[in-house]
Amino acid sequence: MTDTHCPYCSLQCGMTLLRRGRSVLEVAAREFPVNEGALCRKGWTSTGLRGSRERLTTPLVRSRETGEWSVLTWDEALDLVASRLAALREEHGADANAVFGGGGLTNEKAYQLGKFARVALGTSRIDYNGRWCMSSAATAANQAFGLDRGLPFPLADVEQAEVVVLVGSNLAETMPPAARHLDRLRARGGRVVVVDPRRTPTADHADVFLQPVPGTDLALALGLLHLVDASGAVDESYVATRTTGFDAVRSTAAAWWPERVERITGVAAADLRSLATVLTSSKRVVVLTARGAEQHADGTATVLAWIDLALALGLPGRPYAGYGCLTGQGNGQGGREHGQKADQLPGYRMIDDPDARAHVASVWGVPPESLPGKGLSAYELLSAIGTPLGPRSLLVFGSNPVVSAPNATAVASRLRALDLLVVCDLVMSETAALADVVLPVTQWAEETGTMTNLEGRVVLRQQAVTPPAGVRSDLEVIAALAVRLGAASTWSTDPEEVFAELGLASAGGRADYAGITYARIREEDGVFWPCPSPSHPGTPRMFALSFPTTDGRARFVPVSYDGPAEPLDGTFDVHLTTGRVLAQYQSGAQTRRIRDLPDDGPFVELHPLLAVRLGARDGEPVTVTTRRGSLTAPARVVGTIRPDTVFVPFHWVGANRLTSDALDPSSRMPEFKVCACAVTVPALV
Numbered sequence: 225m226t227d228t229h230c231p232y233c234s235l236q237c238g239m240t241l242l243r244r245g246r247s248v249l250e251v252a253a254r255e256f257p258v259n260e261g262a263l264c265r266k267g268w269t270s271t272g273l274r275g276s277r278e279r280l281t282t283p284l285v286r287s288r289e290t291g292e293w294s295v296l297t298w299d300e301a302l303d304l305v306a307s308r309l310a311a312l313r314e315e316h317g318a319d320a321n322a323v324f325g326g327g328g329l330t331n332e333k334a335y336q337l338g339k340f341a342r343v344a345l346g347t348s349r350i351d352y353n354g355r356w357c358m359s360s361a362a363t364a365a366n367q368a369f370g371l372d373r374g375l376p377f378p379l380a381d382v383e384q385a386e387v388v389v390l391v392g393s394n395l396a397e398t399m400p401p402a403a404r405h406l407d408r409l410r411a412r413g414g415r416v417v418v419v420d421p422r423r424t425p426t427a428d429h430a431d432v433f434l435q436p437v438p439g440t441d442l443a444l445a446l447g448l449l450h451l452v453d454a455s456g457a458v459d460e461s462y463v464a465t466r467t468t469g470f471d472a473v474r475s476t477a478a479a480w481w482p483e484r485v486e487r488i489t490g491v492a493a494a495d496l497r498s499l500a501t502v503l504t505s506s507k508r509v510v511v512l513t514a515r516g517a518e519q520h521a522d523g524t525a526t527v528l529a530w531i532d533l534a535l536a537l538g539l540p541g542r543p544y545a546g547y548g549c550l551t552g553q554g555n556g557q558g559g560r561e562h563g564q565k566a567d568q569l570p571g572y573r574m575i576d577d578p579d580a581r582a583h584v585a586s587v588w589g590v591p592p593e594s595l596p597g598k599g600l601s602a603y604e605l606l607s608a609i610g611t612p613l614g615p616r617s618l619l620v621f622g623s624n625p626v627v628s629a630p631n632a633t634a635v636a637s638r639l640r641a642l643d644l645l646v647v648c649d650l651v652m653s654e655t656a657a658l659a660d661v662v663l664p665v666t667q668w669a670e671e672t673g674t675m676t677n678l679e680g681r682v683v684l685r686q687q688a689v690t691p692p693a694g695v696r697s698d699l700e701v702i703a704a705l706a707v708r709l710g711a712a713s714t715w716s717t718d719p720e721e722v723f724a725e726l727g728l729a730s731a732g733g734r735a736d737y738a739g740i741t742y743a744r745i746r747e748e749d750g751v752f753w754p755c756p757s758p759s760h761p762g763t764p765r766m767f768a769l770s771f772p773t774t775d776g777r778a779r780f781v782p783v784s785y786d787g788p789a790e791p792l793d794g795t796f797d798v799h800l801t802t803g804r805v806l807a808q809y810q811s812g813a814q815t816r817r818i819r820d821l822p823d824d825g826p827f828v829e830l831h832p833l834l835a836v837r838l839g840a841r842d843g844e845p846v847t848v849t850t851r852r853g854s855l856t857a858p859a860r861v862v863g864t865i866r867p868d869t870v871f872v873p874f875h876w877v878g879a880n881r882l883t884s885d886a887l888d889p890s891s892r893m894p895e896f897k898v899c900a901c902a903v904t905v906p907a908l909v
């Protein structure tokens with residue numbers, strides 16, 4: 225019996241794995257603050273991949289001439305990869321090699337991967353798929369609060385709020401146990417507000433539901449701030465003592481009267497006024513954003529607009545109130561703290577900060593000047609492949625960009641242009657299928673490591689079963705390659721040792737893990753960062769007295785509304801938005817292979833009015849075409865989506881062949897959540 229956490233989303237539900245015989249594992253839910261003994265069906269079925277015949281158990285190399293795969297021993301595979309990396313570095317310089325990580329990797333792997341890129345490869349080119357997940361919220365929170373921790377309070381605090389506003393979150397499907405906290409809030413008389421272009425299962429349980437045009441959340445927030453200010457409900461005392469910069473934001477919001485907001489968002493001015501009244505008549509309001517608000521070319525500005533609203537109401541730092549981001553991937557929080565990002569070193573330190581470089585270099589035992597500088601963000605990194613100075617090799621850990629990247633056809637073609645593509649994965653994912661070398665690695669129940677959930681709570685996933693013969697951990701792969709490359713520093717394969725080193729590297733940084741140990745996590749069932757010393761209790765709630773900015777105050781940041789990067793026109797006259805379904809997780813590489821989870825494939829959700837205009841019928845194919853590609857899939861005709869919008873889930877190949885690669889100027893987040901499309905009914909043949 226092993227206490228651990230779910231392999232999937234950022235809730236990191238507590239579960240117990242029970243051994244039945246030598247290798248069969250059963251899941252039992254366990255009491256843990258975020259899930260309280262509940263799991264969603266993904267969690268219940270999470271051991272299903274262990275018995276899959278698709279599990280990889282030996283290194284493979286693919287012939288470029290024939291496309292045939294051949295089996296290699298681990299030594300052969302590691303020697304081959306290391307020698308090719310060394311040769312590319314020798315011939316083209318260190319930046320010829322690149323690393324692509326994932327927001328599902330443990331903290332230890334994320335840390336070791338960042339160190340491997342900078343020390344063993346000497347490359348600046350490392351980034352990860354979390355750039356596509358919540359980077360706009362992270363950038364906005366850093367600008368406004370001086371720190372990015374998804375939720376600066378425990379999730380259960382929302383039960384004590386009077387109002388929770390969910391902007392672009394469908395948590396009833398993406399993290400169902402979290403909905404229990406909202407149910408309790410409502411049972412106590414609190415209200416839930418949902419802002420979403422689709423009336424999702426989350427919206428079905430909302431007290432207030434606003435259904436704006438995709439990509440217009442920013443205008444909605446400005447309109448609410450306008451009404452809050454006009455009604456005299458700005459918390460002037462809070463603004464004066466705990467913030468800076470309100471005058472410029474107030475002046476911007478003055479131009480966002482409700483009728484203007486209605487024209488842009490499609491939300492009736494009367495509904496906007498009603499919501500403003502709800503907000504101004506409540507003291508304990510929690511504003512939560514998720515991918516719907518964040519995955520835009522103006523995602524950072526959109527999140528800032530909602531933070532500005534929260535600050536004007538005096539919420540952040542108050543008990544049972546504030547702003548937070550509902551992170552998506554399992555280690556969406558920790559994955560961005562330990563050096564996987566192109567511009568960051570462990571401890572959430574900026575890579576161009578000389579003090580940060582000196583500190584981390586001292587832990588790694590290398591000269592600070594040997595560390596490369598800032599690299600390219602995830603999509604820019606992939607786009608640079610095939611350009612004269614672009615990467616010639618890519619090592620992929622815990623990611624499947626052929627399915628999850630925006631403009632995915634172009635990304636797949638970039639990957640084919642590499643001299644060397646190496647993928648570490650459990651199964652032959654769509655990205656692994658393009659690789660030159662595939663290295664089979666352990667999965668969560670077969671290894672130990674920490675994750676940091678959406679609350680900033682560091683939890684421990686414990687090994688419950690031995691991995692299949694022939695499989696190695698990512699830490700073993702990284703260490704073996706580092707040694708073959710003659711890298712300086714030490715390369716432990718023991719997760720607990722790596723975590724201790726991570727603690728040293730993070731000490732004094734914004735995400736300080738120095739006081740957290742495996743023993744403490746076991747004893748306390750999770751520890752909140754920052755936790756700078758063994759005697760420190762951890763920090764469940766932040767910002768009560770001050771913000772971690774130079775003057776201790778939060779910053780209002782003025783924003784302007786530009787709208788989606790692709791406005792509708794005569795050809796592409798419908799908005800396309802993408803998202804998730806209950807039974808699948810991310811690119812589906814794991815969940816599509818679990819027998820007990822329904823795998824219905826992609827579909828196109830559209831409104832009956834649009835279906836009538838097109839002549840589309842429920843269950844029959846429709847084709848969605850954007851400037852980047854097209855997808856034909858069965859129609860699902862539902863009255864819950866806006867008539868000007870279609871929705872396609874992205875867990876399968878297809879949706880992201882359509883999505884836009886317009887990037888947010890600050891976070892470099894692509895605009896997954898809206899682009900212009902044409903919808904047609906294919907001709908019968």
Ligand code: SF4
Pocket residue numbers: 230231232233234235236237259262263264265266267268398399400401402
């Ligand atoms: Fe919990 Fe998320 Fe796992 Fe579902 S997928 S059991 S919500 S951690």
